[in-house]
Amino acid sequence: EAGVAQSPRYKIIEKRQSVAFWCNPISGHATLYWYQQILGQGPKLLIQFQNNGVVDDSQLPKDRFSAERLKGVDSTLKIQPAKLEDSAVYLCASSLARYGQPLGETQYFGPGTRLLVL
C-alpha cells in the first residue's frame, strides 16, 4: 500500500516570497491533516479536512496560510508571504477517520517538506 506522498521535499525561499506544498494521502483515507514541526518540537496541527471540508483550522495563521483539498483527495498548503519563523517541517498525514468515530484513528504521516526562510 502506498503511503502519504509529499512534494517538494526541500524548499529554500526568502522572506516575503510565496511557497506551496502538495500532499497526496493514502487511497481511501477521508481525513487529511497538515502539521507544522519546528526543530526540537512535536508536530502542531495547522488544519484538518474531512473529505474536502475543513473540520479544524483554529491554529492556522489565516493572514498568510491557506489550504485546500481538491475533490477530497490531494491537498495544497500555501504560505504567502513567508516569514522567518515559518522555517519548519510541514507534515501531511491522513487517516480513515469519519466524523464522530468513538475511537482515535491512527494517522499516517508523509516524509514532510523542509522549509527554510532566509
Added chain:
Amino acid sequence: EDQVTQSPEALRLQEGESSSLNCSYTVSGLRGLFWYRQDPGKGPEFLFTLYSAGEEKEKERLKATLTKKESFLHITAPKPEDSATYLCAVQAYRGNTPLVFGKGTRLSVIA
C-alpha cells in the same frame, strides 16, 4: 487544555541496556494515546495506539503501557537501529479534536 510531557528529553543507552520512556498527559477524556518513531529527516512512523488504562502492546523490542495519567515505552535490549526520536500524542474524546504531541525523547543506542 490537553497537554503531553515527555521525559527524558534525551537518553543515551548502551546496546542491550533496557530502559523506559515516559509520557505524562492531561486530557478531558482520552480517545487514544499514540506512539510514533521519527528518524532524522523523515515523518513520524506509527508504532502503537492505546485506548484504555491497563492496555499493553508489543512490537519487537518495544512495549507500550498505559495508565490514567501516563504511558511508558519500554525498550528491551535495544540495538543501534532503535536510535530515533519517540513521540507521544493524545487525542481527546470530544468532537474531532486534533492529536496533541509531546516534544519527544531523543534516544541514542551506542554499540
